[in-house]
Amino acid sequence: MTTPQVAESLLISESKISLMENGRRLIKLRDVRDLCGLYGVQDRRLVNHLMQLARESGQQGWWNAYGDTPYGAYIGLEAEAAAIRCYEPLVIPGLLQTPAYARAVIAGSIPQVAAEQVATRLRVRLRRQRRLGARGNPLRLWAVLDESSLRRVVGRREVMREQLDHLIHIGSQPHITVQVLPHDVGAHPGVSGQFALLEFADAADASLVYLERFTSDLYLEKRSDVRLYSDMYAHLQAQGLSPDGTRNFIDEANKAYVGKEFGPDARTPSRPDP
Known part of the structure; x- marks a missing residue:
């Protein structure tokens, strides 16, 4: 050629x-x-x-210091990205997770995972989050979360309270936008699962779509595929609550993890009225 x-x-x-x-x-x-x-x-x-x-x-890359890091290829792309738009249907996105929540997600989602593997993956995940606070050129992040990610009790209710408080705080930063997609919107373009759109500052680097899978991830770079997922994301943004509405919704959802009606081992909070 x-x-x-x-x-x-x-x-x-x-x-x-x-x-x-x-x-x-x-x-x-x-x-x-x-x-x-x-x-x-x-x-x-x-x-x-x-x-x-x-x-x-x-x-x-910094991640190589942690050995054979899962998702190493994606972490490299994330480190180069200028902006990411992601949709998560079940859990809070890794870049927005608190340490306690992240530890519970890692330990609960990988069968028979060793404690040292959990610790390594946790350190890598927290290291990735530094991009959000980089001086001068932080990663621009737009996250649309299904309501299920707020209702799913990951860890204990204290962990969920801390995580939802963190969402409200970090979502107030100018380069980070968080939207919740309530259950009552019905069917929507994200019902098929998680995806992320990565955009790069270098005009020569085309945008791509990342689809996370348990064994092998998918990367889509065809213009038609990127355009399709961009359109899907635009619909999710339009159907989701506004950033202000999202903060109010998260605050109300957080009340489900507070109160005397829940014992220390409560796992399923009731659904507050939006």
């Missing part, structure tokens, strides 16, 4: 390809993955080897 053909296929500039091929620009994991896909590389061992070489080529 010629350089112009590769550039057109990957939606990047010819100069970027030239710089990478001549060793004058560090190659990103995303570039290696894209090039392997374009060139029809089917051998997963070869792809993994090339990805490992890219990791060792002077662009080691």
Whole structure:
């Protein structure tokens, strides 16, 4: 393939390809993955080897210090992203989780997970959250949460109270927007599950869709796929409560975890009236 053909296929500039091929620009994991896909590389061992070489080529990410980190490819993309729009139907997004909530999610969602694995994953998750507080250039985050994520008791009710208080606090920051999608909106474009849209500051890097799965995640970069999920997200934003309405809703939902009617081991709070 010629350089112009590769550039057109990957939606990047010819100069970027030239710089990478001549060793004058560090190659990103995303570039290696894209090039392997374009060139029809089917051998997963070869792809993994090339990805490992890219990791060792002077662009080691902070997450590599934690060993074989799950979702390492996604964390690398998240670290490069300028903005993320995500939809979560069941739990609070990882970037917005408190330590206690995150620990309970990790321990409860992975069968027979060892305590040291929980601790490692927790440290990685909390390290990822630093992007939200980066000075000068914080990650812009827009999160639409299904009401189920507020009602699902993860850990104990004290954990849920802390988590919902944290949502209200962090959602008040100008670069973070949180919306709740109440149950009474009925069917909506997010019923098929979680997804996230990642956008990058470099115009040469096209946006992508991330679909988290238990064993192997999916990354969609075709323009038609990204456009479809962008349209879906626009509908979710339109159907969700406003940021102010969301804060009020979360505050009311939090009252379900407070009160004498719930014992210390209560697991299912009643649904407050929005």
